[in-house]
Amino acid sequence: MTSTGMTSTDVTGSGLASSDIAQDTVILAAASPDKPQPYAELGLQDNEYARIRSILGRRPTEAELAMYSVMWSEHCSYKSSKVHLAYFGETTTDAMREKMLAGIGENAGVVEIGDGWAATFKIESHNHPSYVEPYQGAATGVGGIVRDILAMGARPVAVTDQLRFGPADAGDTARVLPGVVAGISGYGNSLGLANIGGETYFDASYAGNPLVNAGCIGVLRASDMYTAHASGTGNKIILYGSRTGLDGIGGVSVLASATFGGSGARAKLPSVQVGDPFAEKVLIECTLEVFRAGLVVGIQDLGGAGLSCATSELASAGDGGMAVDLDAVPLRASGMSAAEILSSESQERMCAVVTPDKVDAFLAVCAKWDVPAVVIGEVTDTGRLVISHRGEVVVDVPPRTVAHDGPVYRRPYRRPDSQDALQANTSANLARPATEELGGLILRLAASENLCAKGWITDQYDRYVRGNTVLAQPSDAGMVRVDDETSLGLAMASDCNARFAALDPYRGTQLALAEAYRNVATSGATPLAVTNCLNFGSPEDPGVMWQFREAVHGLADGCVELGIPVTGGNVSFYNQTGAEAILPTPVVGVLGVIDDVARRIGPRFGQGRTPEMLFLLGETRDELDGSEWARVVHGHLGGTPPRVGLAAEQRLAGVMAQAAKAGLVTAAHDLSEGGLAQALVEMCVLSDCGAAITLPPPDPFVALFSETTARILVAVPTSRIGEFAQLCDEHGQPSSALGTVTPTRPRLEISGVTDISLAEMRDAWSGTLPALFG
């Protein structure tokens, strides 16, 4: 059969296949140096292709070309971001590294949390697939991050989601949002991982490019950490999990064409991978069992770039050589070519390195869980990654050149000329409301798309499974108990106000860090480590590259000031529609630890019999540039974001940790978008309880809606006010008494300003998403 005989309707992959064509082998490649190759269609530049030829001393085979093109893609190689990301390493001090067991470059960062426990956490993007196919894109985003955590030797215990969509009432949002949420729900809920929080924002810049980031936390004994390395010559490489199919081929390479090697027009299955959550669930349990039994030397998940990535990364992190036989790989479709098998992103697969004497035991565990598992190769001392297919050698490369020696770009970056005008256009000239309008404004903002309750989304996620969830949405941070046998807990929060990042990416990223840090502190936990998911437009745009560089520097410098390390991260570029980039969206995740989860602080006051007073911790300035008020009322974005005060955040965190330990605070909520007004509405509604307050002078509008940072609203039992005041004094923490919790009066009374019923607040805050999405 010739290639012209291929049909384009072979979507099942079961009929005509490339097995009928002579495959491109290393011998053939050496003998036909001038054969034209579609490297440009695979996203490789002329100089990159030339470099591959020079590394190999010949032209690459089709399979090698597929491997290099996908591993040297932006997504896998970080070629545009690498030079900037190095700044994280340069700025991390030994003191910050003290509790870090694994950092940037591993599947996920790992930190010690005490009592012999360690935690691992990471956030990853799955933006583009989620726009093309919202359900599967989001579902496999969850699957991928969970396998990253698993590959560190940890049991995944909780997930979070950071979502950004176009305007809530836009037609396409009605397609994308319910699909994304259903995908996270359908996949995540099947895994037995509590969903403990996340964020949802709406902005026009995401209309053609939604952001779907997924986070996961895992726990492990500090002594049980695994890494992705293949060492020990003669050790076996076991591929286990789902079969390898034609789905997700080329999914990670932005410019990947529909076909490889010019072998005809065989249609691939959807380029967005299809998830099977049941297969993932048994893969998790099976993997944890082989860990427990001590059967594994090294382990790697199969995510972006599939076997290309797993084999080259394992080999280059180990003794440097590996031999793999693709004929052993269980396939879903017949006649897949070597390039297809190596590039497939079929989900729910892992690769383990196992000593020969433990192979039988490993396979037995897989059999118990009905997980397909085969030995596909072994570690060698040749320094080469040699892959054969149908008895012929189709890949023979130095593995590091695939996995780590990809191109590094020093792309031009330049502060856009428009930035000055953007910052000059402050909110100072916007009309501010009269005092009698403030009550209505509180309700209007509470109902706005970014401030409204997100229960329509989060109620589709299981937050209870495994019984260790101590706090979940809508708390400021999610919190899980590490294990039944300990009172040790982990808190996680993630944040990014992309409007602030647009006004000043350096400061905006520090504000994201500050807010995530504060959210963790609000729960009573002590912040410990940082991860990130940096979502930006095209790196080929010098303005975007400038935003990116500013964001990295802002985050790294901020972490130095706070004394906590960045342990990992993810970069997603090319988030734009045509020439229009998304708002720079550097999502920052902070992990914290608490000795005793029973001391956690939630957002609900008025639950006990003791009378409580409300205090505002921190100082309020007139800071409304980039605020939700400016956006909702005036459709305005301009000026400079609120001042960053990391020393103040640290002080606040110290106060909250001690207040939690001493039981001085019954409820707390951080102030962020929407300011004090929004915090009051949320606390009252969540508590099903009223409050009566007096605003600090001079300006009630500023007091209610300013978005000054380093502020937390707390409820303190009246019997403990003395101790609390003393604690604030000791820390030099500014604090002002606002008023009282009023369990018998279900209203928010703001003296001289307004008096709103709980029912009005609940309807405004809770009604928006159900009205839009049913």
Place this chain on the structure above:
Amino acid sequence: MTVRIGVITFPGSLDDVDALRAAKVVGAEPVSLWHADADLRGVDAVIIPGGFSYGDYLRAGAIAAQAPVMRSVIDAARGGLPVLGICNGFQVLCEASLLPGALVRNAGLRFRCIDQQLTVERTSTVWTSRYRNEYDEVRPILIPLKHAEGRYVATELDLDALEAEDRVLFRYHGGNPNGSLRDIAGICSADGRIAGLMPHPEHAIDALTGPGTDGLGMFSSLMDSLIGIAS
């Protein structure tokens, strides 16, 4: 005496650890049962936990109902062994014909995870006797609920029979979250020993991790009954 409560783990079970914990909290010895093993290991009661057994890719609970361990459970249940099916476990019991009716896709078609009020409709069972003592019978209990396929349906004839035989165990209170017929959240066999419900009492045994402790009553009831038998 030591009471042994077995909890089945199917591939895809999720809340098995929670059910085992609940058994431990009320003082029983929790015993893990494996889907492929027909041996019930001499347990005094069986809990079929929540989750997505075998992925629930056919109908929820349909494949699990055919598992080796379930053949033993069905025989033992017919012989009087107390059996509780929670969520997916309830679906399994219906698929195994130990309880009538079926659980279908929620009205509204979405997965829902909420804290739900229930009324206890019958307290004369091994699973609910504690609610008679601890609570005024009209006081609803608060239990988490989390499922996409929890809408209870049955023929009118079956529904009438359930009501007539006092086999409706729990009803949704203050709003029906999934469109279940006659607000039914849980049912039982005529003797009350085989029970199934969609909400998750095992997630309401500790105020730290759940909405309260209203779920504890189901496990304590069982203990009362089993220890009573022994003495």
